[in-house]
Amino acid sequence: MTAPVIDIRSDTVTRPTPAMRRAMAEAEVGDDVLDGDPTVRRLEARVATMLGKEAGLFFPTGTMANQTGIAVQSTPGTEALLDANAHIIHWEMAGAAAICGVQVRGVPAGEGRLVMDADDLRRTIRPSSIHAPSASIVCFENTHNGAGGKVTPLAGLRALRAVADEHGLPVHMDGARLWNAAAASGASLADLGACAHTVMLSFSKGLGCPVGAILVGEAATIRRAHMVRKRLGGGMRQSGILAAAALYALDTNLDRLRDDHANASAFAAIVAGAPGARVVTPDTNIVMIDLPPGVASTDVAARAREEGVLISPWSNTRVRAVAHLDVDTAIMTRAAGIVRDVIAAATA
Numbered sequence: 001m002t003a004p005v006i007d008i009r010s011d012t013v014t015r016p017t018p019a020m021r022r023a024m025a026e027a028e029v030g031d032d033v034l035d036g037d038p039t040v041r042r043l044e045a046r047v048a049t050m051l052g053k054e055a056g057l058f059f060p061t062g063t064m065a066n067q068t069g070i071a072v073q074s075t076p077g078t079e080a081l082l083d084a085n086a087h088i089i090h091w092e093m094a095g096a097a098a099i100c101g102v103q104v105r106g107v108p109a110g111e112g113r114l115v116m117d118a119d120d121l122r123r124t125i126r127p128s129s130i131h132a133p134s135a136s137i138v139c140f141e142n143t144h145n146g147a148g149g150k151v152t153p154l155a156g157l158r159a160l161r162a163v164a165d166e167h168g169l170p171v172h173m174d175g176a177r178l179w180n181a182a183a184a185s186g187a188s189l190a191d192l193g194a195c196a197h198t199v200m201l202s203f204s205k206g207l208g209c210p211v212g213a214i215l216v217g218e219a220a221t222i223r224r225a226h227m228v229r230k231r232l233g234g235g236m237r238q239s240g241i242l243a244a245a246a247l248y249a250l251d252t253n254l255d256r257l258r259d260d261h262a263n264a265s266a267f268a269a270i271v272a273g274a275p276g277a278r279v280v281t282p283d284t285n286i287v288m289i290d291l292p293p294g295v296a297s298t299d300v301a302a303r304a305r306e307e308g309v310l311i312s313p314w315s316n317t318r319v320r321a322v323a324h325l326d327v328d329t330a331i332m333t334r335a336a337g338i339v340r341d342v343i344a345a346a347t348a
Contacts, residue, residue: 060212
């Protein structure tokens, strides 16, 4: 009998459990565009409270919520400052430029760091000039996907916020995996959320929901966000079916994120045994593997697929694996051995 495929390309590949499906099927619903869906409203209020914010707005995707957070706080013809490897720069189809009229400007992390810090941000902010665009918003990403699920600790976020405040710049946080950052660091979601004016969080990654994200902030900001969401086609009708999955996940899946982090660490330790490979030590559930010289990521991913493990080519020389609630310790251990052996074979 053929062993089932182990899919660790992302934590977005999870399937709703039978219990989550029951919660979705039994959700109280209404027309969210016309009157407001009652289950959506409960979710928005709950997450806003968790983050210490006045209001929340449910979105179909994190990308739409990120772009809305930028749109409601920035000014067309200016620039957004964010880490050079941020998701908003590399994986959102130039939305800030196309939708918000804002130029993105990457802030390179200083030597020895994976993610920008307050000093990096301070060095990058331009002096006022009629010859160069001024900044109108700063964006953080926590955890940082491209850096391998790196957590910026609370003190680092506060320092970044202080620099933004010095220059009168609003802050948006791409907190798609902020749940993981809180679980790994021990900081509360409210303390982390206080470092930004708006925060986006995703439900369809570590929490295992099929769809959904949320933007939280001040009530006036979220009212503007509601109009932007409508303009982008994000108004949903009986979306309580989706919000019910998120409420179930907050009750059931939030506390188990540390299991994913432990599984990612165990996976990383095994793969590190592959000759010539360099594994970025994971803070959370994402494992980045830099391959030996001359070994292509697409080749490793293809060989791993043949052995029943799905991983993602991240760049020409790097692959990514992500622990999630559909893979337990035994499965991650087996997958790690396969990936290690595939890399070793590719160097032979």
